[in-house]
Amino acid sequence: MEKRSASLGMMEQIISGLNQNIITFLQNAGIPLWTYDFLKTIVIAVVVLLFLALQVLVVFFLDLRKIHARFQCRLGPMRVAWPANFHGWAQPIADGIKLLLKEDVVPAAADLWVFRAAPVLAFVPAYLIYITIPFSENWIVRDYSIGILYMISISSFGVIAIFLAGFGSNNKYSLYGAVRTAAQMISYEIPLVLSIVAMVMVSGSLSMQDIVIAQEGTMLGFIPNWNIFRFFPFGFFAFFIYIVTALAELNRTPFDIPEAESELVAGYNTEYSGMKFAFFFLAEYANMFAVAAIATTLFLGGWRGPFLPDVVWFILKASVVIFLYIWVRWSLPRFRVDQLMDFGWKFLLPLSLVNIFAIGLWMVLKS
């Protein structure tokens, strides 16, 4: 810890110096300090929003355009770029502008205010999760003592937004999609929470930073002391349950029954177009990074790693999890609804309960 604070990054030194200067300036000018606190919070919030937007553009481009294309032996977009033909990197920006300029069709039968509120409700929780993502020891907006519980509770708002979207559209496909989503998301939330409980038992804290710090050191001299490797194989089981259930929470293939194109057109967002559709999309990809960040923090040792800066390690590990999701998406077919329910309730739920029992017993016997 001593060494860490001594080698604080340049950025952090500059920021803390600036902090001190502004505070003394405000005290001399007689302006109350809470205005400074408030403005600082807004600046942080804008920075987080910019990171979210950039991250979504990059992941969306790689997922839906480039990696998807490579999985099908295509090149994907190659034209929209500067210099010309440089792997079409500007395609997501073009897509964004297109969505902004599209006509926004609101069906006459729709419940207008519910229809309008749904994209806001979908995006805001996805954005709020970013408050407790620990990018490095100092790069976290606020390290709540109930961090992981806060994340679970905020992310469960997503299902409300999707249900409002389906109900407000007054369209049969939308409503079927919304009801299916609700059933799927609440079913998979239980194994998800139980796999997180197992990791809370191991770490003894709900704070994101404490969970990372609990994974310090190595086992047998060379295996990093990450939760995925501890209590083998139960740590790995917890990781498996988390990854699968989080995939279901994101409504991605093989769990994309809510928006199954071949049955429901587009599920809950059938009637959405233009910018309103874009916000559902944005929320989905923002949630994807949040889920990968939680997986990194809980199971993969968070920002810990040799040589490279902490932030780079965090983003790298999260990217590996995101790539895993993309890989699964373009490789596996879709579950049927009864298979999906059976898998969640009859396999993942008992497995997560056994997992809690096994890890608890192991910890009791070891002490």
Add this chain to the structure above:
Amino acid sequence: MGEYGIVLVFAALGAGFVIVSLWMSWALRPNKPTPEKLSTYECGEVPFSEARHQFNFRYYLFALLFVIFDIESVFIFPWAVQFKHSLENSISVIGNGIQGTLNGGAAFIEMMIFLFVLVLGFVYAWKKGALRWE
């Protein structure tokens, strides 16, 4: 600003971002509605009947099961936080007029009894066919 004030600021900014973007889109986009365009999408067919009708009652059974397990996970969280500490040294427990200490082994057995009762109910629901989807 309180510890959770920042969540409010983030929520306000997030909602503001969505609303401003929607307003910008409204200012820039074309708007030429026709009755056909505004009708409910049903794969090109003329839409019939209201969308909000009855659907499979199975969904309600799963929702009920979810409520049970969700409350259970709320109960298990405080135990999970204290479990590791109770193994290292007994923690003092104060509540309901009782004051005493709890060591790790006892904490583990108590939680397993709680989970066992829950699993019993789950197995009953399974045997009764509440988890069957037809």
